[in-house]
Amino acid sequence: MPIAPSVLSELRNVLGDRLSTGESDLALHAASETFHRAPPPDAVGFPLDTAEVSRVLAICNAHRVPVIGWGTGTSLEGHALAVRGGLVLDMMRMDKVLDIRPEDMLAVVQPGVTRETLNTELRATGLMFPVDPGANASLGGMASTRASGTTAVRYGTMRQNVLALEAVLADGTVIRTGSRAAKSSAGYDLTALLVGSEGTLAIITELTLRLHPQPEDVAAAVCAFPTLEDAVTCVAQTMQMGIPMARIEFMDAMAMRAVNMHMGSAYPEQPHLMVEFNGSPQSVKADAESFGAIAAENHGQGFAWATSLDERNRLWAARHASYYAALKLRPGATGISTDICVPMSELPAAVAAASEDMHRSGLMGDVVGHVGDGNFHVLMLLEPGNQDEIAIAKGVAERMAHRALAVGGTISGEHGIGVGKRGLMDAQHGAAWGVMGSIKRALDPNNIMNPGKLVPDLN
């Protein structure tokens, strides 16, 4: 049901010409980075402050209009698609860094600030915000989807790095969760409840983020292994010894071939680990030596260290280029990236099974992973618009998810649920999925907040 003209007029009273029903605005807010598609929303609003968000939500709640938050539109599972129409709230004009408190190691930002913008602002403070999902995503979107990335093994995900939130509930009530203190035992952890709730409970209007010291020294290395098992054993032993890794990434033989083709490099086409250590020059040296010894015990070969910024950038460029490099393996292809996370001991079998399944299904692609978390992605290369291949790829992804559950893992390590994985929520959570639905119903009784996502159908 489209938004009634009288409701649009009420919304226009709040947003003025920052409420758009123009075709190009609607189309821009209907796209997604992946194959997920939905009709465009009925309208797009661009609020400037919390008070506007509150007034907009109160109007939408009164008239049962769906409201969907929007950041940079870089989610991979179609989180922000308006599957039931309604109003998309594009939060990117709330883009101020409100406060940086180096002595308290925290920053207060509006949701439209991107992680790169924040880190640029932080440069002179000696601090940084480490969560890095790859895309230069908005911090509001990263909180809503509980994003993580290559540095989670050391610094945690958005779960660990959001200290406090301001958010607006369905009826327009503005709440504050958490505090500026490093810890608290004062009631339900509503911050953690909102982080990862994918816009189904509230619109985030302000974030207080935990900052970390920029490392004094950094060393990175790449190392080949004969098998994935060897590589994973190396990582597990390193972690059990308490050697802190800032990043530890896995790339399979196919991913290395893609990188070689893309960058003109000559890495051996076998499984690789890429590792980074942060700290004081002494601790980085000690950690790197310890890691080198463990890698050698596990048949690591061709260890190449990079300590200068240039060398490190070249090394990590291989990992960062991995997605676009892989696309070249099948010219003209589009990619589908899967995402599961399993206990470390289950990782070799999970990667092997996923890779085999993909090849048996007649698809090509590669495997990369945040191996320190037990999190990996199979990137499958599909002919754009080929529905048969999409269906086959969905089958591979679904079987990966079920295998993850069978060994105590999760259907999504970091890409979230969106429209892509909602069908798997019952399998993962059982009765607890119903609890999520009860909480949703309690806070959003009219089901206007990103309806059709994350929780069981309410109406």
Place this chain on the structure above:
Amino acid sequence: MPIAPSVLSELRNVLGDRLSTGESDLALHAASETFHRAPPPDAVGFPLDTAEVSRVLAICNAHRVPVIGWGTGTSLEGHALAVRGGLVLDMMRMDKVLDIRPEDMLAVVQPGVTRETLNTELRATGLMFPVDPGANASLGGMASTRASGTTAVRYGTMRQNVLALEAVLADGTVIRTGSRAAKSSAGYDLTALLVGSEGTLAIITELTLRLHPQPEDVAAAVCAFPTLEDAVTCVAQTMQMGIPMARIEFMDAMAMRAVNMHMGSAYPEQPHLMVEFNGSPQSVKADAESFGAIAAENHGQGFAWATSLDERNRLWAARHASYYAALKLRPGATGISTDICVPMSELPAAVAAASEDMHRSGLMGDVVGHVGDGNFHVLMLLEPGNQDEIAIAKGVAERMAHRALAVGGTISGEHGIGVGKRGLMDAQHGAAWGVMGSIKRALDPNNIMNPGKLVPDLN
């Protein structure tokens, strides 16, 4: 209203002679470590497994009987007092370590396992569970109250160290939250919602806990500072440089006097920091040297390092004895420990204001704190049963909490809310306290789970 005989008989069908209405059992489950008091519960049950907990809750829900979870009874704010009567569920017979998976760095335990028991079981694995609230508390209780302690600055609180839970809801439904994977972005973070919910949403029946490597090497030190400001500046600079401290504790001049009296030591009676570094021998040495330089810049004096286990134990004995040592400052006294947490930059002013307020109010006591978290306790020494002094001490504690809120802090860093701080919840959370109430009502519509605690009154 006491439990009806017919309901007791239903409960006895489940628990047999593990349902007690004996006076001594009731009295044992009416006490608290502090001055908080309540009438005894109507009955105490000792379940052996999840199925029993589920059947008991279904019965209690049907008959509107309050159910209060009980661990070691060591909470400081009267969390487990049966303020509305009902059934106390003593979980201490569910005390099995169910699984230890060193390769996945996790352990699965029943709620009645204490942290010391778990660490004894872990000894041979090279891993440990680091959260240490002082008391040898049950892990179920520690999760329910979001406990932390001296090691939170390095390892986090229960928030960061509970990976997954099994819990029973008011109606007897058994749910599982979280997974064995290191991270997940699959829906609402129900694990984080239950951790710290103080038994108002569910009874925890199983915990999956994150383990950490036992440090290869440990060094500890004690150091005097002319002022608290110097000590806090030293800690803030250390943290901003990314030097990882395993513990960093503050004790004021009065606390040092108490320790000297208690242990026959001769520490100067001025503010002290006690610090511990964990890691490889090289990293510990490097970290300790860096810290020593920062301490010297901030007028640290009389630095004493302890690297052998004996020396370290002697050094930490001073901190651990602090509570009992302080009691000797006023022979026969009972102690009330307050607990707030503020942003680091606000810590010196918050400690000074609290200390002054205590002295101006005519009370004596000392200040100790987990300074790396901005969390501190004023221990006030009261004549047992002197209601005037209790009232004055409550006033000091309440003003501390309001000052914490005024600077963006929290009314409780780690002791929780219980009956002691519920009156401050509205001041901290405002509209968000109402959200906590909505969640409670959604999951426990009959308000049987630890009623009268944590959330606004529902009935």
